[in-house]
Amino acid sequence: MKVGIIGGGAAGIMSALFACKGKNEVTVIEHNDKLLKKILSTGNGKCNFTNTRMEAANFHNNYKVIEFTDRFGRFDTIKFFNSIGVVEYIRDGYVYPSSEQAASIRNALLMEFDRYDADILLNTYVKDIKLSENGFFVDVCDTQKKMSKLYFDKLIVATGLKAAPKLGSDGSFLPVLDKLNIKYRPPLPALCGIKLDDKLFFKMTSGVRAKGEISVYCDNKKIARDFGELQFADSGISGIPTFQVSRYVSKLLYERKSVSVRLDMFSHIGDIEKILNSRRNIPSFITMEDIGNGLINSKLWLGILEAAKISPEIKIKKVDKKSFDRLVLLCKKLDFKVKASGDFDKAQVCTGGIPLKDVDENLMYKSIKNLYFAGEILDVDGICGGYNLQWAWTSGYIAGNGL
Structure with a gap:
């Protein structure tokens, strides 16, 4: 089965990893020049990648989120990162890599991802998605403005919204959602001044x-x-x-x-x-x-x-x-x-995105079969403390496994 992952951030790579584990033929499409660029700036460069306290209040009383984190939560995250070589260090519930370097999380994910025969398209923008009877035709464009058409049986969209556009979340995918008539709440700056x-x-x-x-x-x-x-x-x-x-x-x-x-x-x-x-x-x-x-x-x-x-x-x-x-x-x-x-360029995340009521238990969009969403593009934002990254791991795991 050909699976396309649009977005090479935390949720996208988590989705890709578990899609690969399911023996799918995976392609990651990322418009940055490298994967997981944004994660290097998290936690002031130390990357508190989850938190031992996980409640709806941490997601502004979005109780639906907890239904998903109950399936892949903070201790599942710690166990997963242990399995790829990251030792945790916990302070006041905040969970960091023992190295206290965000690069350790990025490197561990990339080393794990390198074990699989997946395609990675960097510096590539998705311009349009057309539905076919059994899948999706995806129009992409590289930095030289060369257009290509790709086919996938299933798609996972993990592009983020508009927070920190210099690191990749620049809202460039939102016009594609508009073309597909997918409704989303307006992205607004959060975790900002x-x-x-x-x-x-x-x-x-x-x-x-x-x-x-x-x-x-x-x-x-x-x-x-x-x-x-x-x-x-x-x-x-x-x-x-x-x-x-x-x-x-x-x-x-x-x-x-x-x-x-x-x-x-x-x-x-x-x-x-x-x-x-x-x-x-x-x-x-x-x-x-x-x-x-x-x-x-x-x-x-x-x-x-x-x-x-x-x-x-x-x-x-x-x-x-x-x-x-x-x-x-x-x-x-x-x-x-x-x-x-605060401005989008200084916001850590956005509030807004696709409501959770519009996706099923596997994060598939209810109105378009085989189209999944993960990460910040869904209307989930948590407080500071590793909660937004936990949502990336949770949603990526569920979308990648639910294919």
Whole structure:
């Protein structure tokens, strides 16, 4: 049986491996100049390839995902990578290769794939797919714009969406889905930064890393929240907690809603009013700038004072109650209007894609026989921590085995 795999990323190669194990004649079509290019950037180059905690909440309460991960889950993934030479290292549930190098995961997959007699077409774009009575005619184009027509009995599409286009997920396959009348939810940036509207504050705090809580609001309703190390930049905010809530920002902006972000930089410390009042009485503290020393990052404290319209040089005893109360409020409720979500080129994944309700238990598209999907092109996105790669391994395994 001739099987075509469109996409040479994590889900595509996993699909190809298990299609090969099933004694199929496999061809991988990849428009990059190498396979598994994107995986080298995962986990800051260390590649946390799964996580020992696997719940629907890790996929934004997409419970359907767990039905699939129950069939090939995190421990199956660890066992699989053990079998091809990768020793795991686990920290707080995050699973890394013991080498702490993403290249180890890529190399192990490629060495395993090399054992099989599969064809690999690099620098090749799929331009069209035409259905035949028993299979698919696929029009492809190389970098020299030379067109070719290939035939496959079955197809697995694992192209990704638009996240990190320089690494391959550039959305170039979406027009083919349109031609096939395959419906998908709009791809939007996820696991990315958020651009916020307050140039002075973020100019003052750019480069700061500090623990805090970030919440997303729409119509005075809290939509999502997360806590951890926030990273401040000229244009807004980044860091893992920001990544975790960014998908909600992208969706709300796509719906043309007004979105705001609230930062609580003292959520982990305690009653900030009591803390600040007690610090006003430290004998060596003279100015309002002094109060922040040893409590919070100095640049961030100056930013909060600026937001509260309090000069850092003003003597503590000269600050009136109204100004002090405003400062206390802003320590817990720094509100900013959202200008935009992060760009696709800095997003780790996308939200959007083909709904899981439109594929069967083997990830075959219900309306087109023998057409399968795997990876991010399906409407599945997880939080940071190896969940998106787990979905790649899970969906690739199921699609590759379900032929």
